Amino acid sequence: MLEGRPVWALGAMSGTSLDGVDAAMVLTDGEVIHDFGETGYRAYSDNEAGILRAALGRWPGEPGVEEAARMVEAVHAELLGGIAGAELVGFHGQTLAHDPKTRGTHQAGDGHRLAEALGVPVAWDFRTADVALGGEGAPLAPFYHFALAKFIGAEAPLAFLNLGGVGNITWIDPAHALPEDEGALLAFDTGPANAPINDLMRARRHLDRDEDGALAAEGFVDEAIVEAFLADPYFLRVPPKSLDRDAFAGLSRAVEDLSDADAVASVTACAAASVAQGLNHCPALPVRLLVCGGGRKNAALMGGIAERTGVPTFPVEEVGLDGDMLEAQAFAYLAVRVARGLPTSCPATTGVAANVGGGTISEPA
Ligand SMILES: Nc1ncnc2c1ncn2[C@@H]1O[C@H](COP(=O)(O)OP(=O)(O)OP(=O)(O)O)[C@@H](O)[C@H]1O
Ligand SMILES: CC(=O)N[C@H]1[C@@H]2OC[C@@H](O2)[C@@H](O)[C@@H]1O[C@H](C)C(=O)O
Numbered sequence: 001m002l003e004g005r006p007v008w009a010l011g012a013m014s015g016t017s018l019d020g021v022d023a024a025m026v027l028t029d030g031e032v033i034h035d036f037g038e039t040g041y042r043a044y045s046d047n048e049a050g051i052l053r054a055a056l057g058r059w060p061g062e063p064g065v066e067e068a069a070r071m072v073e074a075v076h077a078e079l080l081g082g083i084a085g086a087e088l089v090g091f092h093g094q095t096l097a098h099d100p101k102t103r104g105t106h107q108a109g110d111g112h113r114l115a116e117a118l119g120v121p122v123a124w125d126f127r128t129a130d131v132a133l134g135g136e137g138a139p140l141a142p143f144y145h146f147a148l149a150k151f152i153g154a155e156a157p158l159a160f161l162n163l164g165g166v167g168n169i170t171w172i173d174p175a176h177a178l179p180e181d182e183g184a185l186l187a188f189d190t191g192p193a194n195a196p197i198n199d200l201m202r203a204r205r206h207l208d209r210d211e212d213g214a215l216a217a218e219g220f221v222d223e224a225i226v227e228a229f230l231a232d233p234y235f236l237r238v239p240p241k242s243l244d245r246d247a248f249a250g251l252s253r254a255v256e257d258l259s260d261a262d263a264v265a266s267v268t269a270c271a272a273a274s275v276a277q278g279l280n281h282c283p284a285l286p287v288r289l290l291v292c293g294g295g296r297k298n299a300a301l302m303g304g305i306a307e308r309t310g311v312p313t314f315p316v317e318e319v320g321l322d323g324d325m326l327e328a329q330a331f332a333y334l335a336v337r338v339a340r341g342l343p344t345s346c347p348a349t350t351g352v353a354a355n356v357g358g359g360t361i362s363e364p365a
Contacts, residue, residue, distance in 0.1 A: 004029050004030075004031075004340060005029060006027050006028055006029045006032075006034045007027070007028070007029070007087040007088060007336060008025050008026070008027050008037060008085050008086055008087055009025070009026055009027075009028065009086060009087065009088045009089070009090060009332040009333070009335045009336050010023060010024070010025050010080055010083055010086035010088070010089050010090070010120075010332055011023065011024055011025075011026065011089075011090040011092075011327075011328045011329055011330065011331035011332030011333065011334070011335060012076055012079065012080055012089070012090065012091055012092060012328055012331060013092045013327040013328045013330070013331055014072060014075075014076075014092065014093060014094040014109075015164045015165060015293075015327065016095060016164055016165030016166055016195060016245045017164060017165045017194055017195065017198065017294065018044060018049050018052050018053060018094075018165075019043060019044065019049070019208070019294075020041055020042055020043035020044050021041070021042050021044075021075055021076060021079055022039070022040075022041055022324060022325055022327065022328040023039060023040040023041070023042075023079050023080055023083060023328050024036070024037070024038075024039045024040075024322070024325040024328040024329045024332060025037030025038050025039070025083065025085070025086060025332065026329050026332040026333055028147075028332070028333050028336050029336065029340075030333065030336035030337040030339070030340045030342050031147070031342070032147065032150070032151075033147050033148065033150075033151045033333065036322070036329065037085070038083050038085075039322065039324075039325045039328070040079050040080075040082060040083055041079075041324075042075055042078060042079040044075065048071055048075065051064070051067055051068050051071050052068055052071075052072075052094060052096075052108075054068075055067070055068040055096050055108065056096055056097070056245070056246070057096065057097050057244075057246065058096055058097060058106075059096075059097055059103060059104075059106050060106060065096065065106075065108065068094065068096065068108045069093075069108040069109055069110060072093060072094045072108045072109040073109050073110060073113050073114050073117065076091060076109065076114055077114060077117040077118060080114075080118055081117070081118060086120055087120070087121075088120065088121050088122075088123060088335050088336060088339055088361075089114065089115075089118060089120050089121070089122045089123065089335065090122075090123050090124075090126075090331035090332045090333075090334055090335030090336075090338075091109060091111050091114050091122050091123065091124040091331070092107060092124075092126060092327075092331045093107030093108055093109030093111075093124065093125075094107060094108045094109060095107050095108075095245070096108050097244070098127075098137065098138065098242065098243075098244045098245075099244060100131045100135065100136050100137045100138075100242065104128065104131050104132075104137075105127045105128065105131050105137040105138070107124075107125070107126075107127065109124070110124075111123070111124030111125065111360070111361075111362040112362045114362075115362040115363060115364045116364055116365065118364070119364045120364065121339075121361055121362065121363050121364065122361065122362050123331075123334070123335035123338040123339060123359045123360070123361050124359065124360060124361075124362065125358075125359060125360050126140055126331070126334060126338075126344065126358045126359045127140065127358060128358065129356055129357070129358040129359070130344075130345045130350050130352050130356045130358050133352050133353050133354065133356055134351070134352055134353050135240075135345060135350035135351050135352025135353070135356065136188075136240055136241060136242035136350040136351050136352075137242065137350060138168070138189065138242040138350065139162075139168040139170070139187050139188070139189060139242065139349065139350075140330070140334060140344060140345060140349075140350075140358070141160075141162065141168070141170065141187075141326070141327060141330040142170040142172075142179065142185050142187035142345075142349040143179045143185075143333070143334065143337065143343070143344055143345070143349070144326075144329065144330035144333045144334065145160040145170040145172060145185075145187075145330075146170070146172055146174075146179035146184060146185055147179075147333060148160065148321065148326075149172045149174040150174060152319045152320070152321070154172070154174045155174060155175075156174075156287045157171065157172060157173045157174070157283075157284050157285075157286050157287060158171075158172055158174070158286045158287055158288050158289075158290065159171045159172065159279075159282070159286035159288075159289050159290070159311075160172070160289075160290050160291075160292065160316070160326075161190070161275060161289050161290070161291045161292070161293075161305075161313075162193075162291075162292050162293040162326070162327065163193040163194060163271075163291060163292070163293040163294065163295025163296055163298075163301065164193060164194060164293040164294065164295070164327070165192075165193065165194055165195035165198075165245050166189050166191070166192060166193055166195060166243050166245060166247075167189065167190040167191055167192070167193035167271065167274065167275060167278075167293075167295070168187065168188065168189045168190060168242075169187065169188065169190050169275065169278050169279075169282075170185060170186075170187040170349075171185065171186040171187070171282040171283065171286060172184065172185055172286075173185075173283075179343075179346065179349075180343050180346040180355045182348070183283070184348070185346070185348045185349055186239060186240070186281070186282055186283060186348050186349075187239070187240060187348065187349040187350075188239030188240045188241045188242065188278065188281070189241060189242045189243040190274045190275045190277070190278035191234070191235070191243070191248065191270070191271060191274025191275070191277070191278070192243070192247070192248040192251065192270070192271055192274070193271050193293070193295050193301070194209065194271075194293075194294060194295050194298070195245055195246070195248075196248060196249075196251045196252060196267050196270070196271070197209065197210050197216075197264060197267055197268055197271070197298070197301075198210075199252055200252055200255070200260075200263055200264055200267055201215070201264065203252065204260045204263070204264075205260065209294075209298075210264050210268070210298065210300070212297060212298060212299055213268060213298035213299045213300030213301055213302075213303075214299075214300075215260065215261050215264045215265075216261070216264045216265040216267075216268040216298070216300035216301070217265075217299065217300050218261040218265075219258075219259065219260075219261030219262040219263070219264055219265030219266070220261075220262050220265060221262075221265045221266050221268075221269040222255070222258060222262060222266045223269075225254050225255060225266045225270070226266065226269050226270050226273050228254065229248075229251065229254065229270045229273070229274075230270075230273055230274070230277055232248070234247070235274065235277045235278075238281065239278075239281050239351075240347075240348065240349060240350050240351035241351070242350070251267055251270060252267075254266075255267055265300065268298070268300045268301050268304060269304050271295070271301055271304075272301055272304030272305045272307075272308050273304070273308055275289075275305050275308070275309060276305070276308035276309045279309050279311065285310075285311060286311060287311075287312070288311065288312045288313070288314060289305065289309065289311050289312070289313040289314070290314060290315075290316045290318070290319060290321075291305075291313060291314065291315050291316060291323065292315070292316045292321070292323040292324075292326040292327070293323065293326070293327070294324070296315040296316070296323050297315075302315075334359065335359070337357070337359075338357065338358070338359035338360070338361060339361060341357055342357060343355035343356055343357050344356065344357055344358045344359060345358060
């Protein structure tokens with residue numbers, strides 16, 4: 001399929017924050033990024049987010065999962081159906097559970113149904129093949145980050161950092177020709193990012209998030225809590241490695257005796273410290289950290305990362321990219337790689353045994 005010509009692909013990501021679905025068009029041959037196109041966003045209603053929340057941690061066949069999958073497909077059909085011109089769709093779905101060492105990885109939403117609804121071929125189920133071959137199944141954006149490094153003309157090692165519900169980093173040496181070349185990439189989940197901040201804001205203030213990091217900025221960081229948090233064995237594990245959204249649920253207990261502001265400041269500092277800890281695993285310090293995902297709008301988090309890493313830290317807008325749409329773009333790009341049979345992960349990005357072309361394509365009838 002596609003024979004290596006550039007096509008407009010439409011990617012969609014429903015992230016761990018459960019706030020909504022992002023969609024973005026990318027013109028690519030699955031190797032070079034040629035152009036960016038229309039983008040879209042569809043927020044989940046409170047009721048829809050509740051359906052997802054109720055199904056979190058569950059596996060296919062368990063209560064609430066079917067309902068969540070049908071809802072995810074309907075919301076994607078509504079959003080993607082309003083964006084014209086795609087030859088191919090990349091559909092990540094909503095991760096409900098992720099436990100690559102034992103039960104696997106579970107994204108709600110069936111690509112056959114979405115292909116039927118849209119009348120366009122859909123690439124989906126991106127993570128299963130990687131997990132089946134012993135990989136972490138995540139993160140998958142790194143091959144796209146590599147293409148972005150080329151797109152922006154980077155020459156020295158740099159890193160992309162995504163601050164979503166969970167944080168993930170991709171260290172890149174752009175001197176290499178291909179992402180799967182040895183030494184080109186190292187990628188892994190750094191630790192919790194916005195998820196524990198949001199959970200705390202919801203529990204204490206009935207708010208969705210700490211807007212711009214304002215409450216964290218009012219509080220004092222309890223460094224003993226940060227130190228205890230960093231003692232978790234996850235941070236010593238050599239990457240690649242990935243996390244489930246709720247892997248650090250204990251963090252909210254650690255701050256329960258603190259004031260709201262001190263608790264949020266401390267949890268935010270933990271997220272920043274986990275990025276700094278992550279950089280210790282990289283082959284060399286990156287010359288800059290380019291940050292995407294909603295957390296780049298949290299000044300306390302961004303300031304904490306810059307301070308604790310000592311690396312110049314910028315939102316990706318600094319190099320002309322769209323930090324809200326980068327993950328959706330990644331699944332557009334990966335969809336084209338799936339269609340062309342190119343690898344989507346490799347030992348350095350997910351710890352998988354060999355290069356893997358994940359994902360499957362469903363054609364509409
Ligand atoms: N102005 C803001 N101030 C503070 N935090 C913000 C702001 N805007 C977004 N965020 C945070 O970013 C989160 C959304 O980030 P994003 O959309 O990148 O996550 P996601 O894609 O759902 O997660 P993941 O990448 O883990 O799958 C929000 O839940 C919120 O915590
Ligand atoms: C299992 C899963 O859905 N993981 C997500 C999550 O959100 C951020 C981080 O954890 C990353 O590992 C991944 O998403 C991005 C898009 C990735 O695969 O690169």
